[in-house]
Amino acid sequence: DQQVKQNSPSLSVQEGRISILNCDYTNSMFDYFLWYKKYPAEGPTFLISISSIKDKNEDGRFTVFLNKSAKHLSLHIVPSQPGDSAVYFCAASAVTGGGADGLTFGKGTHLIIQP
C-alpha cells in the first residue's frame, strides 16, 4: 500500500540546470509534507516542508509546490549543484492533533548532477 509514491527511481540533471523531483500521495488525511535528502550511510537530512494550507514554500535554492487537488507535490532545485547528488525522499504526515505522528515515506529518487 504505497500512500506516498515517487515514480522516478533516478533523475540525471546537468549542473546549473533545474532539478524537479515529483511525489504523489493517495491519503487525503495527509496535511504536512516534507522533503529529505539522504547520502549513503547517513540519516535523512531535512530540506524543506509545506503545510496543506500553502501551495508553495521557498528556501534558498529549494522550492516545494503542493497541488492538493491533484495530490501532488514537487521539489525544485535551482541551480543544481554537484553536492545535490543524493537520494531525495518525500514524506507526509496526517497531523491528528495528538502530536508525534509518524511520517510515511516514498521510495526515494536518486538525483545525479552531471558536471
Added chain:
Amino acid sequence: EPEVTQTPSHQVTQMGQEVILRCVPISNHLYFYWYRQILGQKVEFLVSFYNNEISEKSEIFDDQFSVERPDGSNFTLKIRSTKLEDSAMYFCASSGPGTNTDTQYFGPGTRLTVL
C-alpha cells in the same frame, strides 16, 4: 547546530539475542521516533513517544520491540529476540519546540545485522 546522535553505528548480533539501540535526541525536543530501513526498501515508521509513553506505533512494532526514555537525554529501542528480518538501518528522530513540531530531525542511524 543541535543534532540527533545514535550509538552504536553498527551492531552485529546472533539471532535470538536482545539488542538495545541508543539515541540522544535534540535536547529541547519532546517527541521521539524510531524508523527502520531494510536494504533497498523505503524508510518505515516504527513508533513515536511523547510524555513518557508510546503515542503511535505501526504494525511492525510488535511485542518484540519496546522503547524507553531511561533518563533525561537517552531514548532507546530494544528488540527482545532478534530475527534475521530485523536486519536493517534503524533511525531515531525527534521534533519539538524551537522547530516546527511536525518537522522531524533524524540521526545518522544504527546498522543492525542479525546473523
